[in-house]
Amino acid sequence: MDRIRIVGGNALNGIIPISGAKNAALPLMIASLLTSDTLTLENVPHLADVEGLIRILGNHGVDIAVNGRREHQDGSYSRTVHFTCRTVADTTAPYELVSKMRASFWVIGPLLAREGQARVSLPGGCAIGTRPVDLFIEGLTALGAEMEIDGGYINAKAPKGGLIGARYTFPKVSVGATHVMLMAASLARGTTVIGNAAREPEVVDLANCLNAMGAKISGAGTSTITIEGVTSLSGARHRVLPDRIETGTYAMAVAMTGGDVTLSGTDITLLDTAIEAIRRAGAEVSAVDGGIRVIGHGDAIRPVDIVTEPFPGFPTDLQAQFMGLMTRAHGVSHVTETIFENRFMHVQELARLGAKITLSGQTARIEGVTRLRGAPVMATDLRASVSLVIAGLAAEGETMVSRVYHLDRGFERLEEKLTRCGAIVERISD
Ligand SMILES: CC(=O)N[C@H]1[C@@H](OP(=O)(O)OP(=O)(O)OC[C@H]2O[C@@H](n3ccc(=O)[nH]c3=O)[C@H](O)[C@@H]2O)O[C@H](CO)[C@@H](O)[C@@H]1O
């Protein structure tokens, strides 16, 4: 199993190219199930989750052609992938595949809309909470589907003639359930109005792509989304939006190690709340042509309290990384997690590096320390693992991160990107 070895203490200087967003690419890829034409996606990141979903879509009958990568001067490369699902080969998404990645459960929306039925295993994904699927069941039921749980699977059946547009208001904001409702309602008869929809940029990206395919969606990015159903969707070409979580992660790394880094190919407006928190912590962050410039001052980090919330609030997917940053702040800060009930697995691992963190319910109290010391640590989930990497970059001596398969789900060429900016980071394959 691969490990990542980090020797901390170097400031980061240079350019880090930001990849296409994992959390946008996954629903966009799934949208290819809605049409018999080709959906072409540009800027698709090369990640374990994307490769996993390619296998899952293949099982449903999607032909996939990957165009070679093109290296750019800043070290970035773009991958264009063509997805064609002439006919759906199988409406079952089996446990062996779906249990590895939560987002693969979302195939339930397009399968139900296009084929009138789906049998999809209950999902897996990061162990950060119970992560139920009640909102998907309620939402699709509102569109007229019969939903039944049987042997660890959801059996979904559309009424004769297909799904029917309806008004449905989510009792709680869910990114995944909003994605699924957008895809399902696009091919329903009549108009659907979704209340309390997720407003994340990845939802807007999916809506834009579906509209390019012929859907009639308005209001994405607000809490009320209206979808006028159409009888069929066509192919389209769409560019996956930049990864705001990767952007925020590297910005926090620079804030922690010090240095001057341009994050290229990204957009500051995707993560206003996180940028504001990083600025309050003492780093200088500005929009520059084609990206964001971050100047960190390493030893002069100020304590900042944050609370995770659905977009546009502080993203839960940056909570662990921000806690890493706060471990070296001058003073006490508080990090409150409101989205997932078990997203503090990084706390005990950060403690191995010398961090002083105490937990009380959903709030962590972090007492900044003057220095962290390298140690062996274990990745427990995707974002927790990268928080250990950035803490390792700022720690004295060697940090060895094990179980890096978590990291490979969501961070493309992490060692390479950091090494190019002066960090000592290497992958050790045992
Ligand atoms: C692949 C992807 O895009 N994953 C992101 C997506 O996950 P995901 O779409 O799974 O997260 P949700 O927005 O659905 O979850 C938000 C909250 O709603 C709850 N919930 C959700 C569905 C449901 O049927 N019932 C229910 O109670 C969840 O347990 C959680 O407490 O949004 C999360 C919140 O921004 C991010 O952390 C994940 O990185």
Ligand SMILES: C=C(OP(=O)(O)O)C(=O)O
């Ligand atoms: C939690 C995440 O992914 P997933 O929803 O696939 O578990 C994540 O991207 O941080």
